[in-house]
Amino acid sequence: MKAESKKSLEDRMLLEKLREILLERDREELQEVKRLLNDPVEVSKRVSPIFDEKLRYLKDNFPREFGTMVDETIDKRLKSSQEELLNIIYPVLGQMIRKFVSQQFQMLKDSIDYQVKNTFSSRGILGRFRAKLFGVKDSDLMLGELDAPIVQEVYVIQRYSGLLMGSYSKTETIDQDLIAGMLTAIKSFVEDAFQKEREELEMIQYGSFKIIIQNYYKYYIAVAISGSLKERDRDELSEKILTFAQNKLKKDIEFITGEVVESISTELKAFFEEDGTNLSN
């Protein structure tokens, strides 16, 4: 029994040895595979070419393989959210265009300033001449203080119906529904008369009042200002209106009820009073 077991032990060791010899290469390979799998750099080195290959194939064949499906999905999405999309794009677009225009203006101003500086000396008679001709900052400021622009009235008006969605007024005025309607009619008329594609009325002036109009997709905001409004003030006002529109106006107001008007009016009052109606502050 003892001899038996010794023999079998020997057998087993022999077998083990044999296995070791036979499988050593396998084991090493297994080890190597394990190492490779655990090393991200190595994995990516090996996998990337396959992916690249697949990606290249997809890129070349994507339109054929998935084109119609994607087109359909996009089409569907666009159709179902057209309004939503326009609501998002409109203010942003407006803001971009306005920024661009004001930048252009600033550049123009700068280049005029530069030319003036180079053409006339700032001293003596030429300096005074220049002040007369182009006006200088100081006198500008003095005038500005006497005649500061003040927001008198703000209207939020539904685009085509001309229905008043909300308003703010420093003083009680005549029926604001009528003002909103007539303003919309005038706006429609002017826009139609000049019929420039997608161009919209942005300012109306009467007497010492200016009405600044900012257009959005479903509504527009009109602000009546007294005093003299400089380009800088106007920019600031536009920014302010935009902030209001983006933060305080719901995008999907279809029906104008008393509650809608009241809530927007309250927001307007809070926004324009808290911030001060004097623009040069």
Place this chain on the structure above:
Amino acid sequence: MISKKVILTGSFGVGKTSLFNQFVYNRFSDKYLTTIGVKVNKKVIEVKGEELSILLWDIAGEVSQDKVPVSYFLGASGVIYVFDLTRPTTFKNIERDIEYLKGLLPNGVTKIVGNKCDLVTPEQITELRKEIEIPFDITTSAKTGENVNELFLKLGEELI
């Protein structure tokens, strides 16, 4: 309170402004002062226990004429198309005009109104109903006030 835009449209001189004045101010004038462009007015009426603020756009001139900006019509919930019961030229284009307006305002409520009924007999109206290709909703007189409030009340009910 709910606000709605309503437009008054139709040929020259059919009595749009007169209907408007009769409805808003209860007055009538024999003088004809043609409307230039558009005039907006407001009247609050009560419909089914609710206040309805009607912003009435009195639009001058023909309907599908390109002289009238399309945007005058847009955003309206109601359309009052007026013709003159005594002048066939004012209803000869009625079918085309209504189609045009329905195209612009697919969800709008349209009322076709034969005005100046004080100038015609009931028999004549019956004849006209046969003659005009589109059935009209109501006959009114801006002069006597006949059916004027009824017209706006009916329209108002359909708007709310």
